[in-house]
Amino acid sequence: MSAAVRVLALVAFASVAASVARALAAGQDLGFDFTTYHYYLGYSAAIDRLALDFLPAGFQGYQSPLPYAALYLLDAAGVPPAANAALHAGFHALNLVALFLLTRLTLQADGSQAPRYALAACWLLGACAPIYWRMVGASSPDLVTGALVLGGLWLVARSLPAPKGAALRALALGAALVGAAAGMRWHNAIYLVALVCALAPLLVPRALGVASASAAAGCLVAFAPWAWRLLREFGSPVFPFFNGVFRSPDFPAASLPLTNFVPQSLAELVMLPLRIGTHADWVYVEARLPDVRPALLALAVCVCGVAWAVRRAAARPAPPQASPQAAFIVGFFLVAAALWLATSANGRYGVVLFLLLGPVCGFVLLRALPARYVLLAIAAVVVWQAMLHQTFFRQMRAPSGPWTARHFDWQLPEPAAQAPALFLGFGYKSASSVAPRTHPRSRHVNLVGQHTPGPDQPDAARIERLIDAAPGRIYGLFDFYYTQQPDTASRSIKNYFAGHLGLWGLGFVEHPCQLVPLKPPPAQWGWLNHVAGAAQRGAPPEYILCELRRGPPAARESALREYRALRERLAPLAAACPQYFGKHLTLVRVANAWQMTSFATLEARLDLADHGEVLLLQTRPPFAELSVGLSTREAIVPRGQDCAAWFSALRQMSAQSARR
Numbered sequence: 001m002s003a004a005v006r007v008l009a010l011v012a013f014a015s016v017a018a019s020v021a022r023a024l025a026a027g028q029d030l031g032f033d034f035t036t037y038h039y040y041l042g043y044s045a046a047i048d049r050l051a052l053d054f055l056p057a058g059f060q061g062y063q064s065p066l067p068y069a070a071l072y073l074l075d076a077a078g079v080p081p082a083a084n085a086a087l088h089a090g091f092h093a094l095n096l097v098a099l100f101l102l103t104r105l106t107l108q109a110d111g112s113q114a115p116r117y118a119l120a121a122c123w124l125l126g127a128c129a130p131i132y133w134r135m136v137g138a139s140s141p142d143l144v145t146g147a148l149v150l151g152g153l154w155l156v157a158r159s160l161p162a163p164k165g166a167a168l169r170a171l172a173l174g175a176a177l178v179g180a181a182a183g184m185r186w187h188n189a190i191y192l193v194a195l196v197c198a199l200a201p202l203l204v205p206r207a208l209g210v211a212s213a214s215a216a217a218g219c220l221v222a223f224a225p226w227a228w229r230l231l232r233e234f235g236s237p238v239f240p241f242f243n244g245v246f247r248s249p250d251f252p253a254a255s256l257p258l259t260n261f262v263p264q265s266l267a268e269l270v271m272l273p274l275r276i277g278t279h280a281d282w283v284y285v286e287a288r289l290p291d292v293r294p295a296l297l298a299l300a301v302c303v304c305g306v307a308w309a310v311r312r313a314a315a316r317p318a319p320p321q322a323s324p325q326a327a328f329i330v331g332f333f334l335v336a337a338a339l340w341l342a343t344s345a346n347g348r349y350g351v352v353l354f355l356l357l358g359p360v361c362g363f364v365l366l367r368a369l370p371a372r373y374v375l376l377a378i379a380a381v382v383v384w385q386a387m388l389h390q391t392f393f394r395q396m397r398a399p400s401g402p403w404t405a406r407h408f409d410w411q412l413p414e415p416a417a418q419a420p421a422l423f424l425g426f427g428y429k430s431a432s433s434v435a436p437r438t439h440p441r442s443r444h445v446n447l448v449g450q451h452t453p454g455p456d457q458p459d460a461a462r463i464e465r466l467i468d469a470a471p472g473r474i475y476g477l478f479d480f481y482y483t484q485q486p487d488t489a490s491r492s493i494k495n496y497f498a499g500h501l502g503l504w505g506l507g508f509v510e511h512p513c514q515l516v517p518l519k520p521p522p523a524q525w526g527w528l529n530h531v532a533g534a535a536q537r538g539a540p541p542e543y544i545l546c547e548l549r550r551g552p553p554a555a556r557e558s559a560l561r562e563y564r565a566l567r568e569r570l571a572p573l574a575a576a577c578p579q580y581f582g583k584h585l586t587l588v589r590v591a592n593a594w595q596m597t598s599f600a601t602l603e604a605r606l607d608l609a610d611h612g613e614v615l616l617l618q619t620r621p622p623f624a625e626l627s628v629g630l631s632t633r634e635a636i637v638p639r640g641q642d643c644a645a646w647f648s649a650l651r652q653m654s655a656q657s658a659r660r
Helices: 003-026 030-047 064-078 081-092 094-106 116-127 130-135 140-159 165-183 186-198 205-234 266-276 293-314 324-343 351-366 369-389 414-418 431-435 461-469 482-484 494-502 523-532 553-575 643-659
Strands: 421-426 441-448 473-479 506-508 514-516 543-551 586-588 593-598 599-610 614-617 624-631 634-639
Touching: 003 081, 003 351, 003 523, 030 064, 030 431, 030 514, 064 081, 064 293, 064 441, 081 140, 094 140, 116 369, 130 140, 130 351, 130 369, 140 165, 140 186, 165 205, 165 351, 165 421, 165 586, 186 205, 266 624, 293 351, 293 369, 324 369, 351 421, 369 523, 421 431, 421 482, 421 599, 431 441, 441 461, 441 494, 441 614, 473 482, 473 494, 473 624, 482 494, 494 506, 494 543, 494 553, 494 586, 494 614, 553 586, 586 599, 586 634, 614 643
Parallel strands: 421 441, 421 473
Antiparallel strands: 473 543, 506 543, 514 543, 586 593, 593 599, 599 614, 614 624, 624 634
8 A cells, every 4th residue: 555545544534533523522413404494305305295395494495405315314214313423424524535635736836746744734724624613414515515526626636737538537527526516506506617717728628628518417417307396396497596587486586585795895805804713793604603714815815925026026936837736726716716705605605615725725825935934824723723613612513402313303292293284384493394203295384484475475376275275284383482582472372473374364273382392312322422522502493383273264354454555555665775675575474563574685674563663673693673663554654764774774783782
């Protein structure tokens, strides 16, 4: 066995061991995305639910289910969640192995073998990416598809500079892997574009054509079967996304917003690398996850620019020309980073970039400084980042819980679990994870969530058909944490949502609702929870199950008149502020108020009391609220006509809250 193979085997062993240990220590994943739609997507990969359910996991529940299938199938086969997480962590570790191979190619900038310590330092710099260690072993698809992107990138890079024969086949396979990653996860389209752009100046047209065709084929093979199912059921291959273009009759003709962190000005763009290294909320990911390495890369670029200017002024010789492999990898990184910043700037979608940051940063520094100084700088940053990892190790995956016998082992009442029924979900954290625990012929609809269907809207017809064709009893599943709000009216789910149910011709039956918690972990997993330190972190998901009944038609007509009257009162507000309130609006009736959201943003909500203040709320951390007017049953009177100033003031309040 050669030295290179032994080193690679050691890297693979260390990567897998560290990833599995991190996954087990993090505890059982109970994150928002896993609870809301990841688990259901895996379920829908195994069992076709498109005709039975509607928006059960919100609009996110219609992504390609391929990256989620293995987790659900293993769970359904009886594999304990701890073993399931370990298996996924082992696969996720392929990202680190591919990163090592790419680092080795990148640092051969002058055609000679880079020093081993430089290779190890740059690999560690990439491998200590906190976004990787936050997601490893969990349900996020970005590490599954990230392994395909990095593996494909390595195959393409090693086929350069003149792919022929076996090298051309490696080029085609690598491009197909990147294409498949894009087909499985749309956010990876930036890597597909970056691959072609980085190859364009390096390849002859024939090889570039092979790479482009292979990438397109990989994307088509991964996505076409799911797209066909969506097209056949809803009339759109990407339902409900981009419905302003594809126009499915079952969804509003508007494109959904996506949570993003795109800098809104040049100043924000320049400061972003520094802000990513702070403990602020909602900078590049939906958590406090400081990463100091982007600041090092920004500094490295500045140092390289100064070194280039000094060499030019002193007429010193330029450093050796980069190898085609290094030029391709760095070019790929730059194009993908620009696309990432322009489309989302979300750290989860950019995990490939955060891993590649190590070798790219090392490549830039080694062209400007002696290797010993580069090693010192990288070592300092790696130690700094490791200290942050240690300090925030437990907070990196929240919420999570102790290890149990299976995922989402709900304590459902027997009648609801064993007989076909219609389940209507109420909550931003949808109840879709309950679906696999109910009768296979049960049906599931989410009535209140990140997108709330409304009467008179395109999606209402399908919902009404599902209610009319209910296979048995009708149940409401309400997020328990509605009852924990400061608003005293929310203490009773029946009072809080009675008005909204009336819009659909439904009401509560008289007998009490029941709490649906997760079953506690069995005793046999106590040893693992003790050794790993896995405990409950964050609030576990819980639901309130209430049986519903059909109400009298007159009651529904009264509720609909009130709903339509409100939409008429909102028309002047939409006309005055089209960028926020002119897009598709969704309304939820709660107690004595309405909650309004817009397709313009997922991060703000307008609360309109029947008689009282109109409040603009930021619905993600750091939370803030601002009074922007008064509401009565006759009119909505805004406070000032410049609605852009409302959102500006809300952002300022949020920033002040974060600093406190």
